Amino acid sequence: MPRWSPDAALRLEAAAILLFEGQGFSATTVPQIAEAAGLTTRTFFRHFADKRDVLFLRDREFPHAISDFMAAAPPESSAPATVRAGLSAAARGIQDWRQPIARRRKVVHSEPALHERELLQRQHLARAIEQSLRQRGIDPRQSHTLAAVAVTCFDLAMERWLEGPPELLFEECVTSAWNDIRDCVDG
Incomplete structure (x- = not known):
């Protein structure tokens, strides 16, 4: 070997x-x-x-990538627009990984011992988003709230994307999930 x-x-x-x-x-x-x-x-x-x-190899760098995508948003962007830009860029970046993500997700969801690790990865992602927003001068409370919303949005979008037809774009799922969250909160 x-x-x-x-x-x-x-x-x-x-x-x-x-x-x-x-x-x-x-x-x-x-x-x-x-x-x-x-x-x-x-x-x-x-x-x-x-x-x-x-099983979480590809998740190691994901929070950093989201932070980089958010940092690329124009400085005058609002906090929600910055988060959406980061999520949309991430969605475009992993569009071609659908099959490996679906396979990995199936394994993770079949084993209760792996659920805790997946939740920890979500926490790392939320922390990275929150820190990125705070570096842009966003209020800590708003940064924390938006980070939680972003992770929820990403999870909902991931479900829709993996369960949808093969031609469905992940970015469309992110936009749809974001709009649904906004409508529920504003409703």
Whole structure:
């Protein structure tokens, strides 16, 4: 087996998803994942703390990406417009990841032990959004509220996108979920 592989984390992720789908999360071991990826167990642990961690590989950088997207919004944008711009840019960025996201989500939702980790990822995303807004000078209370709304919007949009027809754009789902939240609050 190779000692170093530049794509090791992605190979481990792909192998893990296949094994989780085939034999279940609980029945899959780290050595099985490493072997299926053509790597060593040691390599696995260089990239991941445990087998749960492999399912959240792509989520590591997502809060930073959202922050970057929000920072790119014009400085005169309102706080809600900044959040919407960040979510829309993120949606465009992951449009082509529909199938891997759906597969990963199915595994996560099939295993109660993974729900806690998914909630923690949402908290990291909310914190990144809140910090981005505060860096723009937005009131801390409004920043906190908008961050919570943004994460809820993103989750609703993700559900709609994955359950919708293949041609559905994730960005359209973000806009629809945002409008629904606004209508419920204003209603």
